[in-house]
Amino acid sequence: MPSRISDAFRAYPVDLQSNKHLDFSSLRELPDSHAWPSSRDDYPSSDPCSSELVPVIDLNDPNALALVGHACKTWGIFQVTNHGISKSLLGNMESRARSLFSLPVQQKLKAARSPEGISGYGVARISSFFPKLMWSEGFTIVGSPLEHARQLWPQEYNKFCDVVEEYEKELNRLAAKLMWLTLGALGIVKEDVKWAGPKGDFKGANGALQLNSYPACPDPDRAMGLAAHTDSTLLTILYQDSTSGLQVRREGVGWVTVPPVPGALVINVGDLLHILSNGSYQSVLHRAIVNRSSHRLSIAYLYGPPSSAQISPLSKLLEPNHPPLYRPVTWPEYLGTKAKHFNEALSSVRLCAPLNGFVDMNDLNRVKVG
Ligand SMILES: C=C1C[C@]23C[C@@]1(O)CC[C@H]2[C@@]12CCC[C@@](C)(C(=O)O1)[C@H]2[C@@H]3C(=O)O
Ligand SMILES: O=C(O)CCC(=O)C(=O)O
Numbered sequence: 001m002p003s004r005i006s007d008a009f010r011a012y013p014v015d016l017q018s019n020k021h022l023d024f025s026s027l028r029e030l031p032d033s034h035a036w037p038s039s040r041d042d043y044p045s046s047d048p049c050s051s052e053l054v055p056v057i058d059l060n061d062p063n064a065l066a067l068v069g070h071a072c073k074t075w076g077i078f079q080v081t082n083h084g085i086s087k088s089l090l091g092n093m094e095s096r097a098r099s100l101f102s103l104p105v106q107q108k109l110k111a112a113r114s115p116e117g118i119s120g121y122g123v124a125r126i127s128s129f130f131p132k133l134m135w136s137e138g139f140t141i142v143g144s145p146l147e148h149a150r151q152l153w154p155q156e157y158n159k160f161c162d163v164v165e166e167y168e169k170e171l172n173r174l175a176a177k178l179m180w181l182t183l184g185a186l187g188i189v190k191e192d193v194k195w196a197g198p199k200g201d202f203k204g205a206n207g208a209l210q211l212n213s214y215p216a217c218p219d220p221d222r223a224m225g226l227a228a229h230t231d232s233t234l235l236t237i238l239y240q241d242s243t244s245g246l247q248v249r250r251e252g253v254g255w256v257t258v259p260p261v262p263g264a265l266v267i268n269v270g271d272l273l274h275i276l277s278n279g280s281y282q283s284v285l286h287r288a289i290v291n292r293s294s295h296r297l298s299i300a301y302l303y304g305p306p307s308s309a310q311i312s313p314l315s316k317l318l319e320p321n322h323p324p325l326y327r328p329v330t331w332p333e334y335l336g337t338k339a340k341h342f343n344e345a346l347s348s349v350r351l352c353a354p355l356n357g358f359v360d361m362n363d364l365n366r367v368k369v370g
């Protein structure tokens with residue numbers, strides 16, 4: 001069993017041959033390798049005037065706890081304002097990410113993710129589950145960015161590292177605050193979560209930073225930026241630039257766009273928070289689509305528990321008619337399970353089917369992808 005998240009994929013190496021497809025700038029039309037059958041029409045496309053709007057929550061609102069809890073139950077995703085991350089830090093991180101993706105492909109490939117590794121440049125790990133390639137490139141940072149930054153910018157690597165380190169520190173603090181809002185809304189207090197540490201500050205929690213780049217695409221309706229997936233996290237904090245592309249799947253509605261709100265961050269519930277909440281919170285299925293004219297950039301902070309923590313439904317939430325739905329699992333183990341089973345990973349750690357009257361929203365949310 002892997003004991004660190006950086007070892008999670010050793011047993012499931014991903015064939016990175018597909019890295020040779022990363023030079024998007026040279027492509028004037030969509031190659032067959034990237035042409036997805038009906039990537040947009042598997043569900044009704046979203047209507048921008050739809051009454052289905054992803055909640056936007058002001059964290060200074062006295063009612064924030066209840067609003068966050070309600071959003072986690074009914075959507076599994078929401079946006080936050082007044083989150084405490086400065087505009088200048090978000091701007092600096094965005095421009096560092098832009099400068100990374102604008103390097104020549106051969107330079108970026110010097111920092112390529114190894115087949116069994118977690119950090120580095122490459123296609124999304126989930127690419128191996130699909131016959132077609134995605135119209136995106138990514139750079140994953142787990143632990144120190146130094147080694148890869150040196151390969152990318154032999155002289156100037158410090159500028160990138162300094163911003164990444166500050167961003168991770170600030171986002172880690174925000175993630176702990178959001179954890180207490182989500183858990184607090186379920187009536188959970190510090191003493192109920194041993195792995196949150198004596199001070200309840202989630203010291204030892206892990207974070208991974210995923211920079212995503214979606215170049216403008218000559219045939220966006222047949223391309224896919226990032227295929228539908230749930231995150232294997234407790235929660236994910238996503239910064240998106242001003243170009244829209246993130247969509248979430250909503251039961252009975254279809255794909256709903258999460259519009260960029262200036263200054264806001266998108267928060268989504270991941271599989272591990274779904275497990276902790278014993279299925280009350282939805283780990284939301286989401287994807288990224290691309291467009292013809294604008295390059296899109298997003299930065300995901302993937303937040304998970306300390307590597308040794310066994311994540312299972314919180315005992316305070318269990319009752320005779322609400323038995324635990326999932327067996328305990330560590331984050332490194334779950335990442336390995338995701339690498340093997342992809343969107344069936346949650347079901348693979350599931351103990352029993354929901355009893356009458358207790359519906360697991362993730363079952364309603366499940367969709368066949370690929
Ligand atoms: C910690 C992680 C979650 C993630 C795999 C990773 O090792 C780092 C990248 C993450 C990401 C981002 C894009 C979508 C996703 C499914 C993928 O392929 O890489 C997620 C992974 C996940 O949440 O399972
Ligand atoms: O680019 C986006 O909007 C989504 C990114 C995402 O889902 C991820 O990095 O896990």
Ligand SMILES: [Fe+2]
Binds near residue numbers: 229230231236286
């Ligand atoms: Fe995601």
